[in-house]
Amino acid sequence: MVVDARPSHDRRSAVSLFARLRTAEGQTDPFPLYTELRSMGPVVPAPWGGLLVSSFDICDQVLRDRTWLEPDKHWRDKQGPRTRWNAPSSQEMSNTLPALNPPDHTLVRRMAGTFGGAALKRVRRTIIRATDQLLTSLADQLHHGEADFVAAVSDELPVAAIGDWLALPTADRSRLVKLTHDQVFTQELLPTASQLALSDAATAELRTYFMDLVRERRRRPAEDVVSLWIRAWDTIEPDRDKADQAVYYLALFVLLAALETTSTLLSTMVLRLLEQPLMWDLLAANPTFVPAFVEETLRFDPPTHVISRVAAGDRTVGGIEIPQDAMVHLMVGAAHRDPARHTNPDRFDPQRAKSDHLAFSNGIHYCLGAPLARLEAQTLLHHLVRRLPRLTLARRPSWAPRVAFRRLMNLDVAHA
Numbered sequence: 420m421v422v423d424a425r426p427s428h429d430r431r432s433a434v435s436l437f438a439r440l441r442t443a444e445g446q447t448d449p450f451p452l453y454t455e456l457r458s459m460g461p462v463v464p465a466p467w468g469g470l471l472v473s474s475f476d477i478c479d480q481v482l483r484d485r486t487w488l489e490p491d492k493h494w495r496d497k498q499g500p501r502t503r504w505n506a507p508s509s510q511e512m513s514n515t516l517p518a519l520n521p522p523d524h525t526l527v528r529r530m531a532g533t534f535g536g537a538a539l540k541r542v543r544r545t546i547i548r549a550t551d552q553l554l555t556s557l558a559d560q561l562h563h564g565e566a567d568f569v570a571a572v573s574d575e576l577p578v579a580a581i582g583d584w585l586a587l588p589t590a591d592r593s594r595l596v597k598l599t600h601d602q603v604f605t606q607e608l609l610p611t612a613s614q615l616a617l618s619d620a621a622t623a624e625l626r627t628y629f630m631d632l633v634r635e636r637r638r639r640p641a642e643d644v645v646s647l648w649i650r651a652w653d654t655i656e657p658d659r660d661k662a663d664q665a666v667y668y669l670a671l672f673v674l675l676a677a678l679e680t681t682s683t684l685l686s687t688m689v690l691r692l693l694e695q696p697l698m699w700d701l702l703a704a705n706p707t708f709v710p711a712f713v714e715e716t717l718r719f720d721p722p723t724h725v726i727s728r729v730a731a732g733d734r735t736v737g738g739i740e741i742p743q744d745a746m747v748h749l750m751v752g753a754a755h756r757d758p759a760r761h762t763n764p765d766r767f768d769p770q771r772a773k774s775d776h777l778a779f780s781n782g783i784h785y786c787l788g789a790p791l792a793r794l795e796a797q798t799l800l801h802h803l804v805r806r807l808p809r810l811t812l813a814r815r816p817s818w819a820p821r822v823a824f825r826r827l828m829n830l831d832v833a834h835a
């Protein structure tokens with residue numbers, strides 16, 4: 420039990436706050452709700468158990484401290500058979516990289532490799548080509564009226580990039596985007612039973628898809644990363660079925676990690692640009708501002724607003740005692756607006772001295788795909804400001820009713 424010495428009206432306020440945060444309206448602008456959360460203290464007991472952390476410094480410390488663990492298979496099993504942690508999708512996720520703790524995590528992370536050097540160089544060509552094609556087809560659509568930027572570009576570029584790296588057949592890609600949107604619910608903060616059922620079904624389909632893909636690559640190896648992972652696992656795992664499973668978990672998680680998050684980054688970045696038309700000229704005239712614009716987008720409204728950890732032992736966080744195995748929810752979307760860390764945090768300012776953020780986490784689980792996500796966002800921004808400088812927002816976009824994984828359902832744009 421988390422020891423909560425605060426008045427019960429705070430707990431009721433936290434319940435009401437999360438009820439509002441989980442709606443489409445709450446997601447349209449969650450930041451006033453985060454200000455409310457912060458006013459209750461930097462660390463607040465969550466109504467359902469565990470803690471909510473909105474202080475940037477405490478979030479950062481927890482992520483870098485190895486005595487805070489991922490909720491791994493062992494932890495999930497202990498939560499009991501009728502909890503969300505025992506849903507088939509959750510059990511499946513417990514075998515993937517971000518649910519592993521050392522020493523398992525250390526090995527699998529080493530096998531996964533990183534998006535650096537050669538891998539990035541090859542994918543860069545695909546990203547430039549895909550950006551060019553997607554913007555051409557967006558411009559065509561705009562000749563006939565409005566277009567939805569999410570469907571036309573943001574959902575397409577990440578699947579083109581990761582599809583190239585994993586060598587996924589082009590015909591399968593739209594199905595994989597759809598399955599990823601459903602699968603993510605098992606990773607949400609408070610999934611409903613029907614959302615978990617969607618996630619379970621999507622997970623089962625993705626398992627069949629990727630297990631078939633891995634077996635096919637074993638039969639016909641190529642130079643893609645799945646074939647490279649098979650070769651690498653074969654050197655340490657004599658059982659071929661186990662090696663195939665390990666490669667399947669890597670491919671599955673890389674796909675899940677790469678699609679929605681990057682799509683949300685691309686859309687929120689363009690939304691910021693549409694809200695500040697003067698930025699178009701600034702960026703077109705000074706392309707060196709592009710990386711700072713992307714980083715400020717990641718600070719201002721990151722694709723992932725919550726990252727969770729569990730305590731390896733009893734401890735005190737922000738003056739609150741919490742026992743071993745209790746979960747902390749690091750509210751990074753709120754922490755990015757912590758006035759103790761950033762001056763004028765509610766102002767979107769790509770020229771601020773430091774846009775430091777936790778959008779890609781920190782510590783040993785720091786996002787493996789951060790260089791790829793940055794490359795996609797920067798490439799898109801470079802091309803967009805030059806090719807479609809007179810783009811305007813047709814109407815305010817709508818957001819999916821979630822908490823942890825932000826998702827714009829549409830971003831309707833038109834020519835001025």
Ligand code: HEM
Binds near residue numbers: 528
């Ligand atoms: C803007 C886009 C992205 C965002 C915001 C994002 C965010 C994150 C976050 C917050 C984590 C850490 C979770 C934790 O600490 O528990 C993470 C981990 C990870 N991400 Fe990303 N990600 C993005 C894009 C990508 C892409 C494109 C890839 C694929 C190449 C990728 C692959 C991974 C992997 C494999 C991990 C697990 C690392 C580990 O546990 O050691 N991500 N990501």
